[in-house]
Amino acid sequence: MLRFDERMHMHAGFYEQGLDLEGVFLKVDNKDIWCLFFNFEDFDIVIGNKSKYRSNN
Numbered sequence: 673m674l675r676f677d678e679r680m681h682m683h684a685g686f687y688e689q690g691l692d693l694e695g696v697f698l699k700v701d702n703k704d705i706w707c708l709f710f711n712f713e714d715f716d717i718v719i720g721n722k723s724k725y726r727s728n729n
Contacts, residue, residue, distance in 0.1 A: 674700055674701075674707065675700070675701040676698040676699060676700060676701060676707075677698075677699045677700070677701045677702075680698070680699035681696055681697060681698050681699070682696070682697040682706070683695075683696055683697075684696070684697055684708065693710075693715055695708050695709055695710035695711075696708070696709050696710075697709075
């Protein structure tokens with residue numbers, strides 16, 4: 673299980689081509705790893721085959 677450093681996060685966005693999309697990067701505690709969280713439903717984006725993108729962990 674990943675633990676995140678609650679003090680470290682960063683907003684990342686794409687605001688071109690008429691789009692206004694934003695996600696949040698959270699830093700993994702004690703590692704130089706960042707994870708992006710993006711809620712597709714907030715932007716009415718549909719992923720056709722979600723199982724293709726799921727981790728086996």
